[in-house]
Amino acid sequence: MQLYNTLTRRLDELPAPPGPVRMYFCGPTVYARAHVGNARPYVIGMWLHSWLRSRGYEATLVHNITDVNDKIYDAAPGKSAELAARATEWYLQDTGDLGLGRPDRMPQATESIPQIVHFIEELIARDFAYAREGDVYFRVARYPDYGQLSGQRLDQVEQGEEPSPLKEDPRDFALWKATKPGEDTWWDASWGRGRPGWHIECSAMAEDAFGPVFEIHGGGIDLVFPHHENELAQSRALGHPFAQLWMHNGLLEFTGEKMAKSVGNVVTLREALDEWGRETLLLLFLGSHWRKPMDFSDETLAAAAARGQGFREVFLGPSEPTPAGAWESFEAALEDDFNTPQALALLHEWRDHELLRRALDLFGLGSLAELPEAPADVVDLAQRRQRARAERDFDEADRLRAEIESHGWEARDVADGYQLVPRR
Ligand SMILES: [Zn+2]
Numbered sequence: 356m357q358l359y360n361t362l363t364r365r366l367d368e369l370p371a372p373p374g375p376v377r378m379y380f381c382g383p384t385v386y387a388r389a390h391v392g393n394a395r396p397y398v399i400g401m402w403l404h405s406w407l408r409s410r411g412y413e414a415t416l417v418h419n420i421t422d423v424n425d426k427i428y429d430a431a432p433g434k435s436a437e438l439a440a441r442a443t444e445w446y447l448q449d450t451g452d453l454g455l456g457r458p459d460r461m462p463q464a465t466e467s468i469p470q471i472v473h474f475i476e477e478l479i480a481r482d483f484a485y486a487r488e489g490d491v492y493f494r495v496a497r498y499p500d501y502g503q504l505s506g507q508r509l510d511q512v513e514q515g516e517e518p519s520p521l522k523e524d525p526r527d528f529a530l531w532k533a534t535k536p537g538e539d540t541w542w543d544a545s546w547g548r549g550r551p552g553w554h555i556e557c558s559a560m561a562e563d564a565f566g567p568v569f570e571i572h573g574g575g576i577d578l579v580f581p582h583h584e585n586e587l588a589q590s591r592a593l594g595h596p597f598a599q600l601w602m603h604n605g606l607l608e609f610t611g612e613k614m615a616k617s618v619g620n621v622v623t624l625r626e627a628l629d630e631w632g633r634e635t636l637l638l639l640f641l642g643s644h645w646r647k648p649m650d651f652s653d654e655t656l657a658a659a660a661a662r663g664q665g666f667r668e669v670f671l672g673p674s675e676p677t678p679a680g681a682w683e684s685f686e687a688a689l690e691d692d693f694n695t696p697q698a699l700a701l702l703h704e705w706r707d708h709e710l711l712r713r714a715l716d717l718f719g720l721g722s723l724a725e726l727p728e729a730p731a732d733v734v735d736l737a738q739r740r741q742r743a744r745a746e747r748d749f750d751e752a753d754r755l756r757a758e759i760e761s762h763g764w765e766a767r768d769v770a771d772g773y774q775l776v777p778r779r
Contacts, residue, residue: 380397383446423439572601
């Protein structure tokens with residue numbers, strides 16, 4: 356199994372099964388309902404986890420929740436803890452509704468403070484960090500490999516963080532920030548009262564879950580710098596090998612005019628689930644390579660919905676054996692940098708119900724093999740149509756068929772009665 360590694364800039368081979376393959380995928384900062392783009396690393400992490408397990412790997416997925424952060428303080432002054440708790444619930448609910456199950460662990464930053472403080476203490480003890488007036492900063496100049504992940508020269512690094520007169524060097528970044536007036540969550544450490552910086556949270560939570568070395572670290576491509584560069588520096592400064600393979604997914608792009616007009620540029624995962632349903636959303640993700648940007652528009656969503664309908668039609672038809680080697684080709688596509696669009700294209704050729712369902716199940720899409728339940732009023736119309744047909748009142752039967760279709764369903768006649776099939 357090969358995956359593209361941002362750190363080595365090439366396809367790297369995973370160790371043979373059973374591995375282990377320990378994966379840490381960065382989760383959201385919880386201050387609002389998650390953007391649909393936040394779902395991408397979640398979905399990719401869960402799919403990879405499911406695929407690796409099916410291949411006999413001991414795969415473990417950890418996905419964190421950043422529940423203390425400037426964004427949360429700003430969004431709910433004086434009430435940041437309540438907002439973080441509420442937004443964590445939203446995230447669990449919305450990602451749960453994707454129907455992919457749960458990562459093995461979902462640590463929260465606020466529950467990992469002792470580990471984070473201990474990590475900072477070690478960095479200070481080894482001179483990789485210094486405390487100034489309650490803040491603690493990482494000393495970038497003392498770590499010569501800094502910039503390796505994002506491909507930057509040490510002398511050209513710009514942290515992009517708020518400049519602070521407390522920093523020895525503008526390239527240094529915060530590990531701990533002293534409490535400011537109005538901030539309602541803090542912890543006490545030997546250097547003062549405050550809360551951790553974002554980057555050290557992930558180093559500490561990943562190592563708390565896996566120890567000093569693990570196989571895969573994932574997240575959006577926007578996290579390469581500074582977030583992941585800083586995580587890597589913190590951990591390797593202590594001599595920990597940390598993540599071996601870094602996966603960075605492409606971001607979502609919004610091109611659909613209608614979507615842009617109605618809700619601005621931000622679509623939440625909740626809105627996307629409510630409007631399009633989990634299957635269409637998952638098929639859209641599946642049809643895009645994880646490393647590439649993903650076009651989220653009415654057109655691409657409609658195409659994904661049509662794919663779902665195509666699979667449903669296959670399950671309504673007779674099962675036919677696939678040509679020899681079909682499953683092997685499907686595996687080969689996924690083993691080659693987890694090429695889900697290629698795997699998906701293969702599945703559209705299949706007519707073997709059992710094999711197709713097995714493949715779709717890996718991506719949480721086994722439900723496409725089952726007819727969704729029609730609402731009660733549509734079932735009622737279908738039953739009236741059956742009666743009209745039995746009484747040979749074909750005008751009434753045709754009228755009812757049209758009414759069923761206006762509800763987005765199609766009544767199909769089968770040997771023992773009728774079947775209701777969604778039209779979208
Ligand atoms: Zn992170």
